[in-house]
Amino acid sequence: MLQALSISNLTKTYANNMKALSSVNLSVEQGDFFALLGSNGAGKTTMIGIICSLLNQTSGEVLVLGKDQTKHLNEVKRMIGLMPQEFNFNPFEPVEEILVNQAGYYGIDRSSAKAQAEILLKRMELWDKRLDMAKSLSGGMKRRLMLARALIHQPKILILDEPSAGVDVEIRRSMWKFLRELNDQGMTIILTTHYLEEAESLCRNIAILDKGKIVEQTSMKKLLARVSQQVLILESTEQLPDILPALDFKIERLDAYSIQVSLNDVNISQALIALSENKIEIEHVRSAQNRLETLFLRLTSKAG
Amino acid sequence: MWIAYKTIVVKEILRFTRIWVQTIFPPIITTSLYLLIFGGLMGERIGDMQGVDYLHFIIPGIILMTVIQNSYANTVSSFFLAKFNNSIEELLISPVSYWVILLGYISGGIVRGFVVGLGVFIAVSFFVELQIYNIWIVLMTFLLTAILFSLAGFINAVFAKSFDDISIVPTFILMPMTYLGGMFYSVEILPEFWQTLSKFNPIYYMVDSFRMGFLGSSTTDLLVSMLVLTTMIMVLAIVAFYLLKKGVNIKT
Numbered sequence: 001m002l003q004a005l006s007i008s009n010l011t012k013t014y015a016n017n018m019k020a021l022s023s024v025n026l027s028v029e030q031g032d033f034f035a036l037l038g039s040n041g042a043g044k045t046t047m048i049g050i051i052c053s054l055l056n057q058t059s060g061e062v063l064v065l066g067k068d069q070t071k072h073l074n075e076v077k078r079m080i081g082l083m084p085q086e087f088n089f090n091p092f093e094p095v096e097e098i099l100v101n102q103a104g105y106y107g108i109d110r111s112s113a114k115a116q117a118e119i120l121l122k123r124m125e126l127w128d129k130r131l132d133m134a135k136s137l138s139g140g141m142k143r144r145l146m147l148a149r150a151l152i153h154q155p156k157i158l159i160l161d162e163p164s165a166g167v168d169v170e171i172r173r174s175m176w177k178f179l180r181e182l183n184d185q186g187m188t189i190i191l192t193t194h195y196l197e198e199a200e201s202l203c204r205n206i207a208i209l210d211k212g213k214i215v216e217q218t219s220m221k222k223l224l225a226r227v228s229q230q231v232l233i234l235e236s237t238e239q240l241p242d243i244l245p246a247l248d249f250k251i252e253r254l255d256a257y258s259i260q261v262s263l264n265d266v267n268i269s270q271a272l273i274a275l276s277e278n279k280i281e282i283e284h285v286r287s288a289q290n291r292l293e294t295l296f297l298r299l300t301s302k303a304g
Numbered sequence: 305m306w307i308a309y310k311t312i313v314v315k316e317i318l319r320f321t322r323i324w325v326q327t328i329f330p331p332i333i334t335t336s337l338y339l340l341i342f343g344g345l346m347g348e349r350i351g352d353m354q355g356v357d358y359l360h361f362i363i364p365g366i367i368l369m370t371v372i373q374n375s376y377a378n379t380v381s382s383f384f385l386a387k388f389n390n391s392i393e394e395l396l397i398s399p400v401s402y403w404v405i406l407l408g409y410i411s412g413g414i415v416r417g418f419v420v421g422l423g424v425f426i427a428v429s430f431f432v433e434l435q436i437y438n439i440w441i442v443l444m445t446f447l448l449t450a451i452l453f454s455l456a457g458f459i460n461a462v463f464a465k466s467f468d469d470i471s472i473v474p475t476f477i478l479m480p481m482t483y484l485g486g487m488f489y490s491v492e493i494l495p496e497f498w499q500t501l502s503k504f505n506p507i508y509y510m511v512d513s514f515r516m517g518f519l520g521s522s523t524t525d526l527l528v529s530m531l532v533l534t535t536m537i538m539v540l541a542i543v544a545f546y547l548l549k550k551g552v553n554i555k556t
Binding site for chain 1: 305308310311312315318319322385386389390391393394395396397398399400401551555
């Protein structure tokens with residue numbers, strides 16, 4: 001099957017000799033909802049910049065739906081819609097004009113562009129703001145405007161660089177719903193995010209970028225299945241003894257009433273029995289960490 | 305490509321008309337003051353220049369000065385702001401060729417030069433009875449001048465990294481070149497050395513041929529002026545296209 005995106009040996013070295021990407025290989029299937037994770041400075045935005053022709057690569061190849069980006073630049077550009085991380089519209093232009101102009105750059109005539117802009121602005125709950133200057137919008141509205149702009153030419157691949165930054169929970173959920181609908185309609189979506197919960201909830205496949213290198217590329221399911229260690233916070237109603245017992249699992253005091261346990265080969269009921277035998281009665285149990293976060297930190301060597 | 309070009313031009317026109325108080329109105333006021341002071345009050349004492357009274361002599365130069373300043377200002381500020389607020393990325397991710405981007409911005413500069421030039425012309429008509437010797441020479445010179453300075457403004461914007469950088473060239477290069485290009489005087493009155501030096505100033509050829517279009521008299525061959533301007537446009541267009549294609553200060 002033709003890959004939506006296929007990147008081979010992509011390298012980017014900036015003028016100051018900073019190597020942002022080093023021989024990156026990545027492939028994204030058509031119709032996928034793909035997460036590209038990485039901490040700040042990992043190279044995500046650089047990679048997206050190269051895919052979207054905003055940056056020049058030092059070496060390597062980018063194929064978009066089988067088309068070589070350097071040989072079929074305009075065709076490739078038509079297939080991609082980008083919602084960048086930073087606001088990149090003229091704040092002194094009215095909202096609707098930003099969309100209609102963007103459509104014009106893709107060769108869409110004004111009347112078709114206005115019709116498409118109306119659909120998107122209504123969907124993004126920005127229709128009432130269509131005549132307002134973009135600078136007057138709130139942070140969340142600006143993000144939605146950029147999402148609408150990325151979709152104005154009906155791309156086959158949508159790239160979202162931190163789409164939820166500064167968006168409140170309610171709007172974020174409605175944005176997720178909209179993105180799932182687009183994906184169900186066949187649109188390939190590539191997402192970078194700091195909200196690991198977002199990636200876990202939306203994406204089927206994932207790549208983790210660390211210091212300009214892909215350290216992992218697999219399905220979300222397989223990746224999460226690898227989290228064998230469970231970290232839990234256990235709370236007791238009675239004050240804990242000064243010296244905690246030595247058990248088959250790692251145990252750490254958090255305060256006078258709570259401990260954190262890391263379970264590898266022991267399950268939760270065995271752990272509770274073992275604690276009870278040592279006169280520690282547990283009333284509440286809660287997860288200490290997001291599973292994906294645990295893995296992410298482990299893969300990018302940032303765990304404790 | 306036509307739709308993309310039209311989009312850029314319409315966007316550019318809307319941009320400067322939306323802020324007409326800053327872009328269209330001030331040049332008309334400034335020009336009227338120039339005419340009142342240099343033409344009306346001091347003109348009679350200066351006497352004739354190149355065979356016409358001083359007021360009529362300076363009008364073409366003053367109109368052309370507004371065209372130069374406004375064509376330049378339009379592209380330099382618009383393209384620099386697009387870089388500054390990153391909205392240039394809207395164009396860079398789209399399938400718009402570099403020529404279309406360049407032509408769009410240049411066309412915006414030409415339109416602003418024309419609107420302001422025409423505004424000044426109309427304002428001047430209230431004070432002075434204007435004669436046009438040859439409208440085609442006037443229009444051709446206007447067009448070449450507007451293209452040339454829109455291109456120059458574009459190149460300035462590509463290199464500019466701060467707001468200071470977009471005002472340094474107009475203040476320290478453009479303004480002296482304009483004033484020393486024979487806008488307020490005929491180069492014939494200068495000593496020979498300065499006359500020769502003036503011929504290295506492209507604005508001299510513009511003012512001279514624009515004045516030819518209005519008054520029917522010039523100090524240099526019209527064909528030479530047109531040739532100089534066309535050559536300069538070609539050079540600047542190639543430079544601007546190269547900078548844009550290479551992504552200088554736009555893409556890393």
